Amino acid sequence: MTAYDEDETGGNGGNGGNGEDDATGGPADGPGDARPGSFGGPRIPLPRVSVEDSGRPLPEVAPAALEHHVLTSLLGAWALAACSAQEAAAVEDHLGECDACADEALRLREAVTLLQRPESLDLDPGLRTRVLDGCLERRPPRIPVPEWAAPYDAETARLDALLQDIGDSDWHAPVRLRWFGEDGPASRRTTVAGVIAHLLAVDGAVAVALGLTDPLGDITASSRAPAVRTEAYWRGSHAPPSRLVRAPWREQSHDIVRTVSFTGDAGGMPVSYGDFELPLRDAMLDRAFECWVHAEDIADAVDYPYEPPSARHLNGMIDLAARMLPGVLAARRRAGLAAPGVRPHLVPAGKPGRSLRLEIEGSGGGEWLIPLDSPGAVGSAEHEVAHVALDGVEFCRLAAGHVPPAEAAAGQVGDREAIRDVLFAAAGLSRM
Structure with missing residues (x-):
């Protein structure tokens, strides 16, 4: 048995061999058609035109004739928009007549809305970075940014x-x-x-x-x-x-x-x-x-949402502030704004001196040893006299002058005078 669309006389079985257009509305003259008296390959039907694209009126959907218990069982599928057109029409006609089913349908629809999580219209803040990274992986810049x-x-x-x-x-x-x-x-x-x-x-x-x-x-x-x-x-x-x-x-x-x-x-x-x-x-x-x-x-x-910098960039900013603290602390001391310390430990430049451990938590965090008595000294764990812990963004806002030193959310242990001087020196990094 062959897969040819021809009758015993060689005519086209789709139109009785009368040469009229095929059922799709187009002339049956494609390369796969078999005309009367020809011995072509198997006939391949042309694609059907959608009713929506043909300009013709859509067919009316007649509700299916269903019993009450069947309609009740379809309420869940109707709420999820999973019914066929006939079933949906039958359910909707029934809801206008049955108050109990109408209340149940409303409850199911509300439950469906809770299951569907609304999508945010805001772009992912990391989208730009990911797109650029993907582009640069495919084609690195000839002159990269340092x-x-x-x-x-x-x-x-x-x-x-x-x-x-x-x-x-x-x-x-x-x-x-x-x-x-x-x-x-x-x-x-x-x-x-x-x-x-x-x-x-x-x-x-x-x-x-x-x-x-x-x-x-x-x-x-x-x-x-x-x-x-x-x-x-x-x-x-x-x-x-x-x-x-x-x-x-x-x-x-x-x-x-x-x-x-x-x-x-x-x-x-x-x-x-x-x-x-x-x-x-x-x-x-x-x-x-x-x-x-x-x-x-x-x-x-x-009133615009704005996020802190990436962790890597935030760490660089915090590191710069930590490296500038000894100089600011010394300048405040010369101006009489910071105490010289109860037991200053003056050492030559490059030598370890009395220090405060600055611990930055969260994104971009780390630890820095801040020399207290001389900007030329080196921070030393052996000479640590105080320990301060702050969140990274909180420390940056302190350094920007947006948080008063006395109100900074900082964990503190050790020499209170040294801690106060360093917090005020961090705020002193700010300027207009």
Whole structure:
């Protein structure tokens, strides 16, 4: 028995060999058709056209004639939309007549909604990183971004994504910049646009060190101190900052990342902040830290969800703050803001001295031994006199001046005076 669609006379069994169109509505002239008098291959029917695509009215579904106990047993399947069209029509007709089944159907539908977990419309915050990592695995960049510049690259990109989402009116939302000065907490009122102008002006110190254009242009600042540069930029602007400041800030951040990638430098180039200098690799970490802190200020002002940096980048920021603590502690001591200690242990530079163990918990955490009596001394476990433990994000907010030292959620053991001085020195790292 063959699989040919021909009758004994060689005619087409589908249309009686009369040459008319086949049942699908198209002419039966395909390469697999068998015409009268021909001996072609097996006939392959053309695809059927869906009723929805044909323009014809959909057929009416007649409810199935079912008994009450059968309809009752179908309520669960109906609630899950698992019935056939006829069964669903029968159940729905029955629900209009039977109050008991209608109540049961409502209860089952509510239970189904509890089982279906609504999907969040928010994008996964790690999506960008995973996509970029996947792309770079397939095609590594010819000029990669140095590892010490990656936090700045990531934080400016995250802030730029926030700015992309906010509306025109949000740019004028009030923001209060906060830091911890010598006399205690300090603040400055501005707007979202003013915060971006502040970042543009202070990032300009790195841009100038790299030989890029100073965003201040013809505006004269009395020093390169961040606060001085910011105030000069605000005063020198012809109008209050608006959303137009985003474009120069974004372009400058891209230029900085591109330039440090092409320099091939190890990050040792000095960057001046007026009264102090940082090597380029630390200045980039500092700018990443401030970008994150001020992005949170903006996010709070416009009610926008914002997450801390990745653990690896957060660890780098905490490490920079821990390395800067001895210098800040010494400066506060010279200014009479910190006590010299009941039993100071002065040692030559490079030698172990009296130390505090700083334990950072959570994401990006670790342990650091902070020399207490001299910035040139080396932290030593043998000379440990105190131990402080803080959460990583809490420590960063302390270093940003957003948490008063006396209110920091810190576990403390040992020399109370040393602990107080280090907590206040951490807050003293902050600036406008």
